Amino acid sequence: MIRGRINRWNGKYGFIILEGQHIDTFFHKDDTPGLTENDLREGLEVTCEVRQQGGKSRAINVRAIVPPVQPQGEYRFLNPYNFVRFLNEPTILPTTPITQQLLGRCMPPPHDRWVGLSGQLICKLTADSLLFVSDSERVEERQNGHKAYSFFQLDGKAAIPATTLRGVIRSVFEAVTNSCLSSFQEDKYPLEYREAHSPDFIPVRVIELCNDGSALLERLDCTQGLPSGVSTNGKPNVMMTGAVKAAYPPRVLQTNGNWYNERYSSLRGLPADRDGLRVAAIVSKQPIEHARRPFSAFEVIEVVPASQASTLQLQMSPNHIMVYGWLHATGPNIENKHDERLFFRWETNPNPKSNDELKNLHLAITCSKEGVAEYNQHLAEYWHRHAKGASKVTLPQLSVFVTPGRKLKVGDLVYYFEDHKDGVSIDVLRAVTIPRRRYRTKRQELLPEFSHKCREYDKLCPACRTFGWVSQNTNDVSSESHTAYASRVRFGNAILSSDAGVESEISLAVLGSPKPTTTRFYLRPKSRRPADGEEDCQVDYDADDVTLRGRKFYRHHNAMNPGEYTRMTDQDHDGIDDKSRTIIDARKPGNAFKFTVDFENLSEVELGALLWSIQLEQGMHHRLGYAKPLGFGSVHIEVQDVAIFDPLVRYGKDLESGWEKKIDQITNWITTFENAISMLYRHRDDRFNSLENVADLRTLLSAPINSLLPIHYPRSQPEPQAEGKNFEWFVGNKRSGKYPGPRLVLPLAEDDRRGIRLVDRDGELK
Ligand SMILES: [Zn+2]
Numbered sequence: 001m002i003r004g005r006i007n008r009w010n011g012k013y014g015f016i017i018l019e020g021q022h023i024d025t026f027f028h029k030d031d032t033p034g035l036t037e038n039d040l041r042e043g044l045e046v047t048c049e050v051r052q053q054g055g056k057s058r059a060i061n062v063r064a065i066v067p068p069v070q071p072q073g074e075y076r077f078l079n080p081y082n083f084v085r086f087l088n089e090p091t092i093l094p095t096t097p098i099t100q101q102l103l104g105r106c107m108p109p110p111h112d113r114w115v116g117l118s119g120q121l122i123c124k125l126t127a128d129s130l131l132f133v134s135d136s137e138r139v140e141e142r143q144n145g146h147k148a149y150s151f152f153q154l155d156g157k158a159a160i161p162a163t164t165l166r167g168v169i170r171s172v173f174e175a176v177t178n179s180c181l182s183s184f185q186e187d188k189y190p191l192e193y194r195e196a197h198s199p200d201f202i203p204v205r206v207i208e209l210c211n212d213g214s215a216l217l218e219r220l221d222c223t224q225g226l227p228s229g230v231s232t233n234g235k236p237n238v239m240m241t242g243a244v245k246a247a248y249p250p251r252v253l254q255t256n257g258n259w260y261n262e263r264y265s266s267l268r269g270l271p272a273d274r275d276g277l278r279v280a281a282i283v284s285k286q287p288i289e290h291a292r293r294p295f296s297a298f299e300v301i302e303v304v305p306a307s308q309a310s311t312l313q314l315q316m317s318p319n320h321i322m323v324y325g326w327l328h329a330t331g332p333n334i335e336n337k338h339d340e341r342l343f344f345r346w347e348t349n350p351n352p353k354s355n356d357e358l359k360n361l362h363l364a365i366t367c368s369k370e371g372v373a374e375y376n377q378h379l380a381e382y383w384h385r386h387a388k389g390a391s392k393v394t395l396p397q398l399s400v401f402v403t404p405g406r407k408l409k410v411g412d413l414v415y416y417f418e419d420h421k422d423g424v425s426i427d428v429l430r431a432v433t434i435p436r437r438r439y440r441t442k443r444q445e446l447l448p449e450f451s452h453k454c455r456e457y458d459k460l461c462p463a464c465r466t467f468g469w470v471s472q473n474t475n476d477v478s479s480e481s482h483t484a485y486a487s488r489v490r491f492g493n494a495i496l497s498s499d500a501g502v503e504s505e506i507s508l509a510v511l512g513s514p515k516p517t518t519t520r521f522y523l524r525p526k527s528r529r530p531a532d533g534e535e536d537c538q539v540d541y542d543a544d545d546v547t548l549r550g551r552k553f554y555r556h557h558n559a560m561n562p563g564e565y566t567r568m569t570d571q572d573h574d575g576i577d578d579k580s581r582t583i584i585d586a587r588k589p590g591n592a593f594k595f596t597v598d599f600e601n602l603s604e605v606e607l608g609a610l611l612w613s614i615q616l617e618q619g620m621h622h623r624l625g626y627a628k629p630l631g632f633g634s635v636h637i638e639v640q641d642v643a644i645f646d647p648l649v650r651y652g653k654d655l656e657s658g659w660e661k662k663i664d665q666i667t668n669w670i671t672t673f674e675n676a677i678s679m680l681y682r683h684r685d686d687r688f689n690s691l692e693n694v695a696d697l698r699t700l701l702s703a704p705i706n707s708l709l710p711i712h713y714p715r716s717q718p719e720p721q722a723e724g725k726n727f728e729w730f731v732g733n734k735r736s737g738k739y740p741g742p743r744l745v746l747p748l749a750e751d752d753r754r755g756i757r758l759v760d761r762d763g764e765l766k
Contacts, residue, residue: 002047002048003019003045003047004016004018004045004046004047004048005017005043005044005046006041006042006043006044006046007024008024008042009040009041009042011037012028013026014026014042015027016048016059018048018050018059025048025057026057026059027048027058027059027062028058031058031059031061031062032062032063033062033063033695035063035064044064046062046063046064047061047062047063048060048061048062048063049687049689049690060690061689061690063705074757075718076709076755076757077709077711077712077714077755077756077758078555078710078752078755078756079711079756080555080628080630080711080712080713081552081629081700082552082553082696082699082700082748082752083550083552083696083748083749084175084550084551084553084693084696084749085550085692086448086550086551086693087178087681087693088448088450088681089448089450090104090680090681092104097676097679099604099605099675100677100679100680102603102605102606102676103462103605103609103677103680105454105460106459107460108460108464108469108485109465109601110601111486111488111600114600114601116601116602116603116606117599117601117602117603117604117607118599118601118602118645118647119599119642119643119659120596120597120598120643121596121639121641121642122594122596122642122643123596123597123638123639124592124593124594124637124640125494125592125593125594125595125636126498126590126635126636127587127591127592127634127635128589128621128634128635129560129589129631129632129633129634130503130506130560130589130632130633131586131587131591131624131625131635132149132151132586132587132625132626132632132633133151133160133624134149134151134152134626135150135151135152135153138150142582146581146582147580148582148583148584149581149582149583149584149626150583150584150585151583151585151586154495157495157496158587159493159494159495160493160593160625161493162492162493162494164624165595166489166491168622168623168624169491169610170463170467170613171183172613172616172622173462173463173466173610173613174463174551175551175553175696176609176612176677176693176694176697177462177609178451178677178681178693179464180451180452180453180461180463180464181451181453181551182454182463182464182467182469184444184452184453187442187443187444188377189377189438189442190439190441190442190443190541191438191443191541192378192381192437192438192439193436193438193439193540194434194437195434195435197434198434199417199428200417201240201430201433202221202240202415202417203219203221203240203241203343203413203415204217204220204365204414204416204429205217205218205220205326205343205411205413205414206408206409206410206411206412206413206414207355207358207364207410208355208410209372209408209409210366212369213369213372213373214366214368214372215367215372215408216355216364216365216366217364217365217414217416218353218363218365219345219363219364219365220240220241220343220344220345220413221240222239222240222242222298222342222345222346223238223239223240224345225345225346226346227321229321230286230321230346231286232286232296233287235286235296236289236294236296237296238287238296238297238298239287239295239296241328241344242283242299242300242325242341242342242344243297243299243300243339243340244266244267244303244327244329244341245299245301245339246265246266246338247266247267247329247337247338247339247340248265248337248338248339266300266302266303267327267329267340269304270303270304270305270327270329271305274329275327275330275331276327276328276411276413277326277327278324278326279303279324279325279327279342280303280304280306280308280309280322280324281300281301281302281303281304281312281323281342281344282300282302282303282312282316282320282322283298283299283301283320283323283342283344284298284319284320285319285320285321286298286319306324306350309322322348323347323348324344324348324349324350324352325343325344325345326342326343326413327341327342327343328341328413329341329400330399331397331398332397333397333398333399343413345363367416368426368427370426371427371429372408374426374428374429374438375408375414375428375429375430376408378429378436379401379402379408379431380406382399382401383403383404383405386398386402399432401431408429412431414431415429415430415433415435416428417430421542422440424440439540439541439542440541440542441542443541446523446541446546446547446548447547447548455471457482457485462606462609465488465606466487466489466602466606466610467487467488467489468484468485468486468487468488469484469485470483470484471483488599488601488602488606489598489602490597490598490599492595492596492597494594495593495595496587496591496592496593497593497594498591498592500588500589500590500592501587501588501591502587503586504584504585505582505583506565506582506586507567507580507582508565508566508567508580508581508582508583508627509565509566509630510567511581511629518730519540519541520539520733520734520743520744520745521746522548523540523543523546523547523549524539524547524549524745524748525539525545525546525547526547549748550693550696553696553700554628555700555701555704555711556621556623556702556703556704558703558704558707560630560632561631561710563719563720564631564710564711564720565627565630567580583626583627586632597610597614604672605669605672605676606673607669608669608670608672608674609673611639611666611669611670611673614639615637615638615639615670616636616637619702620636620697620698620701621701622634622636622637622701623701629712631711641661641663642661642663642665642666643659643660643661643662644659644660644662645658645659646660674688675688677691678690695749696749696750699749700749704753706753706754706755709755713729714730714733714756714758715728715729716728716729716732716758716759716761717766728760728761729759729760729761731761732760732761732762732763732764733763735762735763739763741763742757742763742765744757744759
């Protein structure tokens with residue numbers, strides 16, 4: 001990198017005066033990553049690289065030294081993670097030099113003879129921020145489900161397990177060599193997302209599960225076949241189900257108190273497993289309008305088990321009618337819930353119709369076996385998401401259908417709709433009216449083909465050849481085919497070698513969980529760069545021309561803020577509950593650990609890639625262990641020695657050891673790798689520094705260019721909150737309708753310098 005100052009600028013191209021030189025160097029707008037037209041101006045201090053082209057100098061990779069000044073009073077922050085881009089598949093010809101071919105996909109070398117460099121690296125790992133690696137055998141259960149974790153130990157000494165080191169180094173190695181994504185979990189079903197509006201559904205009851213996996217459903221639509229005396233009276237959007245009023249008075253609140261009292265509920269007297277119960281009910285003959293929203297519903301005045309219908313007669317008035325139906329009671333599952341639903345069809349006969357009768361009356365619908373299987377998956381995902389909170393006794397509670405192993409069964413009350421997209425229609429069942437829906441596209445379909453996990457032994461990526469590979473194809477058991485390749489590197493455990501002290505106990509802030517349905521963060525348009533922060537960018541998993549952004553990496557934080565990483569408490573939350581995590585003996589910056597890496601049969605270019613991945617570059621950090629989004633676990637590693645083992649000497653006639661120190665070779669091996677990969681991917685006109693994956697790694701693993709920006713998950717206000725209601729930012733950001741949210745996108749890692757703004761749940765920029 002060379003420093004300079006923009007001397008002339010005409011909107012398209014300009015000239016830079018480089019430090020210590022007196023001639024102008026040309027640059028073009030296309031070579032200014034992360035700078036917008038507003039930033040580019042004469043006098044701007046920049047860094048750049050200089051390339052010779054046709055006998056002339058040209059500045060590329062032009063970046064501002066001082067970040068653009070923020071508008072006054074605007075709070076901005078950096079997201080704790082971003083992505084390292086994939087590179088396109090390179091062209092490899094028989095004439096391509098072997099060092100470059102070894103960075104493509106090819107057959108691994110044999111393990112049974114000496115064919116390359118073998119030896120050992122001695123490494124020192126130093127913590128640059130607080131570091132915590134958990135010991136799974138020393139977890140303390142404290143009150144209210146609150147857990148306390150201790151730092152990993154071996155023989156009573158603080159240590160980092162070899163598997164952790166290996167994982168961290170492999171992820172960097174994969175990114176820098178553009179290898180396959182070995183830890184990518186393929187979706188069996190596409191992801192689900194939450195929509196703001198109800199689909200056009202029909203309330204139904206499951207009346208038969210068929211042998212072929214499909215299901216027979218009974219239509220229960222109270223807007224059809226109105227008896228005399230009943231009318232919708234011109235009311236708007238009458239719901240297809242009745243509303244059981246005051247099911248949860250006065251209201252359900254997220255509190256430890258007892259706001260909800262069954263005594264005042266219109267469901268009192270019904271058994272606890274009331275969902276799906278055959279009931280008799282008194283219903284209003286005309287729908288009533290919702291106080292604030294544009295819809296109406298037939299009001300259910302009173303509801304009792306069908307067998308007690310006679311008790312209702314006494315209370316009937318001319319405006320009311322008695323019907324039989326089914327109660328769909330999902331429970332006090334959201335804040336401020338009042339009502340439950342009655343599925344009914346104005347029937348006055350206490351006995352339900354037989355399946356044959358329903359078929360003859362065209363009141364039966366078939367849901368395909370795919371629709372049933374998808375619904376069962378949907379229920380399993382619900383349980384998976386909520387299993388952790390299942391034991392809590394506070395309100396709101398989990399919906400009654402969120403239980404382990406739950407599957408669609410006869411008697412279930414659900415909503416049925418057909419989901420149409422791109423001329424394909426599929427059956428969907430859901431338990432609630434504003435349900436989670438499912439994309440059509442699985443995530444792996446948006447992953448470039450070249451980045452998929454290696455499948456064939458003779459086409460393994462550099463990382464699989466170096467760190468090992470196991471075939472995913474479990475059918476392939478013939479003894480002829482290779483189904484695995486053993487690693488050529490072996491990590492040792494890292495043992496504490498220099499003690500710089502510990503933080504005895506830290507109560508950690510609540511960590512967010514990944515939100516892959518936040519499409520503006522995980523996806524980007526294939527053909528253009530996402531805008532820098534502020535522009536709408538309609539991408540979802542089913543859109544054309546989208547791609548996964550790349551490999552997720554947590555940013556290095558250069559200053560950790562205890563206000564961000566410790567759990568906040570307030571009057572409602574004492575910080576002691578099942579969300580709390582206490583960590584014991586987190587290592588302070590300066591603690592150092594030593595470990596070894598044994599390797600065998602590596603080529604020079606592979607050893608160079610391994611060394612680059614271990615040492616990184618000046619100012620770059622690995623991200624290791626627990627609480628990375630909060631800034632924990634920034635470390636750097638120094639290779640202190642390299643010993644190469646020469647079997648010809650070892651087993652030769654002179655009885656020498658065969659080990660030789662080669663510390664002075666490290667730079668050469670790394671340079672071999674850097675040259676080979678830049679030649680392979682950039683066709684010899686460019687440099688290692690300009691590769692997109694290298695630029696992204698460097699941005700994310702170094703101190704941020706604007707060191708003043710705080711790093712934390714998106715949220716609604718500058719200060720962290722006790723309950724960490726981060727989802728409000730996401731709700732507000734994607735808000736649609738009359739007052740749409742700002743639709744902020746995550747900029748590319750190397751463009752993400754000015755930070756993202758706060759958004760509240762109403763979609764207001766703060
Ligand atoms: Zn691979």
